Amino acid sequence: MDRFRMIFQYFQSNSESVMNGICGLLTLASIKMYTSIDFSCPCLLQYNMAYSLGIMFVPPIALFLCGLILNRQSLVMLEEWSRPQGRRKKDPAVIRYLCSSIMQRAMVAPAAWIIVTLLDGRCLICAFSGSMDPEKFVDFASASPVQVQQLLAKVPCKDEELMRNNTSRKAVSRYLRCWSQALGWSILLILIIAAFLARWLRPCFNQAALLQARHWSNYIDIEQKIFEETCCEHSRLFAHKCILHFFESMRQEVKLHSFSLSREGEGSEGDQALLRGITDQDQVNKLLKMWYYEKPPLDVS
Amino acid sequence: MDKFRMIFQFLQSNQESFMNGICGIMALASTQIYSAFDFNCPCLPRYNLAYGLGILLVPPFILFLLGFVLNNNISMLAEEWRRPQGQRGKDPAVLRYMFCSMAQRAMIAPVVWVSVTLLDGKCITCAFCTSVPVEILGNASHPSLSQGDMKRVLARIPCKEIYDGQELIANEVAVRYLRCISQALGWCFVLLMTMLAFLVRSLRPCFTQAAFLKSRYWSHYIDIERKLFDETCTEHARSFAKVCIQQFFEGMSTDLMAAHCHLPRKAPEDAGEATEKLLGITDWDTMNMALKSWHQCKPPLHLHVPALPSGNGWAGEGQPPVHPPVPRREMAAYYSWV
Numbered sequence: 312m313d314r315f316r317m318i319f320q321y322f323q324s325n326s327e328s329v330m331n332g333i334c335g336l337l338t339l340a341s342i343k344m345y346t347s348i349d350f351s352c353p354c355l356l357q358y359n360m361a362y363s364l365g366i367m368f369v370p371p372i373a374l375f376l377c378g379l380i381l382n383r384q385s386l387v388m389l390e391e392w393s394r395p396q397g398r399r400k401k402d403p404a405v406i407r408y409l410c411s412s413i414m415q416r417a418m419v420a421p422a423a424w425i426i427v428t429l430l431d432g433r434c435l436i437c438a439f440s441g442s443m444d445p446e447k448f449v450d451f452a453s454a455s456p457v458q459v460q461q462l463l464a465k466v467p468c469k470d471e472e473l474m475r476n477n478t479s480r481k482a483v484s485r486y487l488r489c490w491s492q493a494l495g496w497s498i499l500l501i502l503i504i505a506a507f508l509a510r511w512l513r514p515c516f517n518q519a520a521l522l523q524a525r526h527w528s529n530y531i532d533i534e535q536k537i538f539e540e541t542c543c544e545h546s547r548l549f550a551h552k553c554i555l556h557f558f559e560s561m562r563q564e565v566k567l568h569s570f571s572l573s574r575e576g577e578g579s580e581g582d583q584a585l586l587r588g589i590t591d592q593d594q595v596n597k598l599l600k601m602w603y604y605e606k607p608p609l610d611v612s
Numbered sequence: 613m614d615k616f617r618m619i620f621q622f623l624q625s626n627q628e629s630f631m632n633g634i635c636g637i638m639a640l641a642s643t644q645i646y647s648a649f650d651f652n653c654p655c656l657p658r659y660n661l662a663y664g665l666g667i668l669l670v671p672p673f674i675l676f677l678l679g680f681v682l683n684n685n686i687s688m689l690a691e692e693w694r695r696p697q698g699q700r701g702k703d704p705a706v707l708r709y710m711f712c713s714m715a716q717r718a719m720i721a722p723v724v725w726v727s728v729t730l731l732d733g734k735c736i737t738c739a740f741c742t743s744v745p746v747e748i749l750g751n752a753s754h755p756s757l758s759q760g761d762m763k764r765v766l767a768r769i770p771c772k773e774i775y776d777g778q779e780l781i782a783n784e785v786a787v788r789y790l791r792c793i794s795q796a797l798g799w800c801f802v803l804l805m806t807m808l809a810f811l812v813r814s815l816r817p818c819f820t821q822a823a824f825l826k827s828r829y830w831s832h833y834i835d836i837e838r839k840l841f842d843e844t845c846t847e848h849a850r851s852f853a854k855v856c857i858q859q860f861f862e863g864m865s866t867d868l869m870a871a872h873c874h875l876p877r878k879a880p881e882d883a884g885e886a887t888e889k890l891l892g893i894t895d896w897d898t899m900n901m902a903l904k905s906w907h908q909c910k911p912p913l914h915l916h917v918p919a920l921p922s923g924n925g926w927a928g929e930g931q932p933p934v935h936p937p938v939p940r941r942e943m944a945a946y947y948s949w950v
Contacts, residue, residue: 348731353792354785355749362792369799376806380813389817470784542829543836550837554844585851592913595852602841603691605698 326383326532330416333381337420341374345427352437352467359464363438367428371421378417385413387532405531408524422502429495432488433467440466443483450479552611560607561598562588631717634682638721642675646728653738653770657763660770664739668729672722679718685710685835692834706834709827716812723805730798733791734770740790741769749789750781852915858891860911864902865892 353362379385388409391401428434443466445451445459454462465471466483513521565588589595654663680686689710692702729735742763744750757765757780765777769786777783816824869892893899 348795349733349791351733351788351791351795353788355789358789358792362796365796365799369803373799373803373806376810380806380810386813386817389814390821393818393821468784468788472782543832546829546833547836547840550833550840553837554841558844582851582855585847586855586915587848589848590852590855590915595848595913599845604696606695606700608699 326529330382330384334378334416334419337374337378337381338423341370341420341424342427344370345424345431350433350437352433354437354465354468354471356441356460356464359441359467360438363434367425367434367438371424374420374424375417378420379413382413382416384409384528384532387528387535388413390535391531402524402527404520404524405527408521409528412528422498426495426499429491429498432491435491435494436484436487437467439487440464440483443487448479448482450477451483549609549611553607553609556611557602557607558587558589558598561594561601565589565594631683635679635717635720638675638679638682639724642671642721642725643728645671646725646732651734651738653734655768655771655774657742657760657767660741660767661739664735664737668726668735668739672725675721675725676718679721680714683714683717685714688835688838689714691838703827703830705823705827706830709824710831713831727798727802727805730794730801733794736794736797737787737790738770740793741786742766744769744781744786744789746781749785751779754780852913855915856911856913859915860906861891861893861902863911864905865898868893868898868901 350366352359388406391409392406394401441460441464443451443463445454445463451459451462462473463483465473466480469475469480589598651667654660689707692710693707695702744766746762746766756762762780765780766786768775768777769783769790772783775783893902
């Protein structure tokens with residue numbers, strides 16, 4: 312009993328740790344994905360903006376959904392939300408608590424992706440190079456209006472023939488990267504301040520309700536785990552009984568049809584018990600055939 | 613017993629974790645295989661599309677099948693599907709649950725392969741380089757080539773070393789364009805799959821939770837029952853073998869005593885358990901004869917001897933016994949004095 316209690320405490324204290332671990336792994340995976348996927352701006356006027364904004368926003372959505380899917384608590388919350396009331400009241404505070412905890416964890420990886428993208432700068436350079444004011448840059452100011460848009464769109468591609476060693480290209484890149492990194496660091500700062508304030512100020516607002524909500528959400532989680540374990544144990548015992556009944560019914564059939572006097576055991580009592588009256592190749596084959604063709608009914612009363 | 617129960621519970625509750633682990637390993641393996649694989653675009657007009665799409669679609673199919681093969685539960689599903697109904701009804705919901713859970717896990721590695729292939733871009737570049745819009749991206753002032761020539765030139769886009777159409781359309785421009793399309797497709801595919809997985813996982817508790825709990829319980833039950841049956845059969849086989857071999861040795865020693873008219877040597881009182889374990893075989897000749905007999909004439913798979921030789925079949929089975937009655941009579945001779 313004591314051992315079970317220790318195991319359950321371990322599960323409880325570690326349910327949050329497991330989820331924090333998954334959250335961390337997903338964040339690392341998102342950074343690794345960004346570095347390993349080759350960002351190649353198309354350098355075409357119509358496609359630049361779509362491509363870069365796509366790279367900036369589509370993976371975070373996918374990462375957010377992944378964060379929700381991989382989190383066990385989201386299933387627990389949905390079950391609690393959709394269950395009929397029955398004899399147990401539903402507490403909206405618990406569901407809100409679960410929802411906010413799930414969302415917070417799921418948002419970490421997408422935020423990491425967006426921040427890394429901004430700090431790297433290539434995305435913003437690709438998206439907004441076509442919207443720069445050509446007057447500010449010497450080489451572009453002298454080009455014709457038709458050409459200037461095309462040239463600006465090619466800024467992100469360093470290896471382009473026209474862009475190699477072009478000082479204006481470098482100027483545009485630096486300018487946009489500067490803005491991109493400023494944006495990235497600002498977002499990071501805002502998020503950290505928000506997290507800090509939320510954690511610092513939370514005890515000031517309704518701490519008792521929060522403790523209750525947290526307790527009952529842990530309770531629901533543990534209750535579900537224990538229910539699953541109990542079902543496993545129950546099905547194991549059910550199967551054990553079912554198989555014993557099956558062997559017993561085979562033994563009855565052997566006794567009924569073979570008219571043999573059952574001998575005293577040659578081996579020990581233990582062996583005889585384990586043999587369960589099946590002592591012949593035919594009997595064993597018949598047993599195995601019956602097991603496939605006529606499984607016993609699911610009734611061990 | 614308590615310890616076994618705890619370990620069994622751990623294994624059972626962790627069977628899903630075990631399958632998830634295999635799933636994750638296959639996904640990682642698919643990315644490794646892709647990065648280790650040397651992609652070689654043929655750079656010929658008709659072969660590019662076939663090669664590119666082949667690399668995109670054939671390995672995922674193989675990985676999908678492999679996902680089923682590596683899953684132990686596939687034989688359980690097949691058995692439950694094919695067994696005759698007998699005394700136990702068959703529940704199609706359980707079969708559906710088992711199949712769905714296996715298919716979901718088997719789909720992960722193929723999805724990862726397709727995503728990585730699309731995000732990398734080489735496949736789509738190879739497959740669709742002949743369809744690049746030359747009018748938009750290329751040099752408008754270049755004299756137009758015939759259709760066949762154009763395709764031949766464009767087909768070499770992925771192979772930079774032999775590309776000879778730089779005046780027609782710059783290699784980097786075409787590659788960037790194709791890779792951009794490929795990555796856009798890749799991310800859309802990833803988003804679509806994630807959304808699908810999210811919908812499947814989140815809508816289930818809202819609609820069919822009771823039926824789901826039932827199907828899950830009975831599919832676990834079938835798995836546990838099969839394992840327990842195998843364990844019980846193994847125990848039975850072990851006892852059967854033990855008794856059969858004991859009877860064989862005793863039969864040997866009795867037979868030899870009868871044949872050679874040896875008087876049983878009185879064992880010293882204090883020898884005890886060790887002497888019993890010798891089963892009456894106590895010299896070189898006897899042991900050799902026992903070993904030879906074990907090889908040349910194994911005992912029948914029959915532990916009891918019926919007092920009356922009856923037609924030893926069941927009511928429903930009209931087959932004669934498998935082994936001929938003669939050895940049985942011999943065995944009766946061994947034991948008749950007991």
